[in-house]
Amino acid sequence: MFFFAAAFLCLQSFSCARNSEFKKNKNLPKKDLTISVSSGASVSLRAEIASTEETRASGYMFRKNIPDGTGMLFVYDDDQPLRFWMKNTPTPLSIAFIDRKGQIKDIFDMKPYNLNGVSSGGFVRYALEVPQGWFARVGVSCGDFLELDFLD
Numbered sequence: 001m002f003f004f005a006a007a008f009l010c011l012q013s014f015s016c017a018r019n020s021e022f023k024k025n026k027n028l029p030k031k032d033l034t035i036s037v038s039s040g041a042s043v044s045l046r047a048e049i050a051s052t053e054e055t056r057a058s059g060y061m062f063r064k065n066i067p068d069g070t071g072m073l074f075v076y077d078d079d080q081p082l083r084f085w086m087k088n089t090p091t092p093l094s095i096a097f098i099d100r101k102g103q104i105k106d107i108f109d110m111k112p113y114n115l116n117g118v119s120s121g122g123f124v125r126y127a128l129e130v131p132q133g134w135f136a137r138v139g140v141s142c143g144d145f146l147e148l149d150f151l152d
Contacts, residue, residue, distance in 0.1 A: 079100055
């Protein structure tokens, strides 16, 4: 009987922790971002800003619906190689790795729940996750620039 009670409590605390992580990242600050594309046009999206170790670690975990035209921008204090995976992430995403000047260096598609991860090709300061295929649909590619006016 003790074993079953302990197992139940363990599962319950995992569920609460998971829900607390999910709720924590549902209330991130949001900013309107603009990407200048090579054609001279610009593309806008509304992004949640994950700028702490805790919010960056949980990202889009457990999110089943990420509306088109939205994303999550991961902000780091220093330039560094970045690696992202899709642990506990049920929604297919695309990710752009962006340097400190705002230039998009790499774009990758990521599969739900994939633990293999993708890495930036060099030192970057930001990563922008969006619903998979959004970058291609709106004409954003490597070499385009994220306008850094969101930095306050």
